[in-house]
Ligand SMILES: CCCCCCCC/C=C\CCCCCCCC(=O)N[C@@H](CC(C)C)C(=O)O
Ligand SMILES: [Zn+2]
């Protein structure tokens with residue numbers, strides 16, 4: 001009988017169908033088990049934590065008095081009028097920073113004259129505040145923000161970017177409204193209020209406001225870090241700096257806001273690509289010019305994306321934390337990335353901001369060549385900025401670039417680089433992470449808090465030595481169309497969101513003291529589950 005007889009083919013089809021049936025059943029069982037485990041784990045953990053930290057999200061005691069909302073907004077607007085622009089390292093609007101220092105002193109008189117608060121100017125333009133707690137023995141913590149802003153192109157703005165306008169009593173417009181004067185002003189508002197109430201923090205903490213975050217932090221945060229070290233401060237309980245804002249209506253499967261707390265940040269590499277040739281008359285040009293050669297190489301680099309590293313970083317935990325709070329279909333999806341990962345990847349790759357979560361990104365940010373229309377230029381130079389997924393390294397970026405460029409005429413030089421930051425603990429027993437999470441949910445009561453990798457960079461790089469608990473989060477709410485306002489036109493902050501930001505920092509200060517109590521210090525909070 002032939003191997004391909006009808007009977008054999010029928011039998012073979014039967015076996016294939018059986019195997020497929022078993023595989024489907026097996027996958028379905030695994031998906032259900034995966035979903036159940038993820039849900040139980042997160043629900044149990046979150047419930048326990050709410051009880052432990054004593055601050056259930058619905059608890060609104062101690063929240064800064066709402067009648068102050070407009071006054072707070074006006075004070076932030078005042079700070080936005082001061083153009084503390086960083087153009088590049090050592091090229092800054094120096095006078096504006098001094099004006100901002102003075103404005104802060106005038107705006108927050110209680111804290112600036114309080115015996116427990118020491119304010120220092122570091123490296124001429126940065127500020128370090130030390131708030132002396134009433135209890136000794138506990139590790140201090142540090143809240144960071146930055147005083148500088150990126151330059152503006154006034155043309156695209158609805159109102160002048162340094163006008164300090166509050167439009168319709170609803171939005172505070174101005175460069176720095178989101179990045180990051182809301183942090184500086186929000187923290188100081190919270191502390192001013194706390195001291196005004198006659199309260200005194202139990203625990204010592206620092207406020208570190210660098211003046212050059214937008215151009216590296218070398219002169220600001222780095223110097224603040226050195227000063228702390230020189231004073232014998234080698235360890236901090238946690239550091240909280242700017243990071244993701246809370247995203248509203250951006251997460252499939254839920255209409256609730258999602259607060260991503262940055263537990264790491266992507267690495268970065270800035271490469272300079274150059275081509276050199278011989279200058280000459282444009283009426284008898286060579287077959288290829290430096291501009292042509294470099295452009296072709298850059299086009300190849302832009303078109304060849306880095307492979308997706310989805311699932312090789314904390315993305316898994318991010319989606320597991322989302323799972324209990326989303327619709328049933330998305331519960332299945334988010335709890336079973338081993339199965340649905342590719343589907344999620346292809347969806348996330350369609351938007352730049354979600355694509356940045358998946359992979360190392362490539363951005364050609366500068367190009368320079370040519371001096372006159374009839375001279376073939378001698379050289380062409382481009383700058384390419386990469387943001388590196390935590391599962392890859394600077395070296396991977398360099399190798400990838402060489403492989404894609406594949407043209408010996410294009411020289412590749414590293415201008416700046418830094419590996420991705422270590423992943424900070426974000427388990428149920430990590431007090432600093434839970435303290436931040438609880439503070440978020442006490443203010444944004446609907447928010448789902450999840451760990452994530454911050455896709456941009458912050459001053460936290462200078463504080464990595466001080467603690468393993470380094471977090472990045474901005475306590476405001478944004479919608480999809482607000483993302484373009486970062487470093488773009490019409491940066492703004494809703495008056496009500498700014499009020500929430502102040503409340504959040506106030507909560508941090510209160511909860512940090514709560515976390516000092518015996519109950520917390522005797523529990524194994526530092527251990528991961
Ligand atoms: C399920 C996914 C939902 C996705 C929602 C995402 C919402 C994220 C929105 C915005 C992120 C923007 C981050 C802005 C970063 C500001 C910090 C900054 O500019 N840092 C500089 C530092 C550098 C050293 C000069 C930077 O270039 O990274
Ligand atoms: Zn910033």
Ligand SMILES: [Zn+2]
Pocket residue numbers: 150179214487
């Ligand atoms: Zn920025």
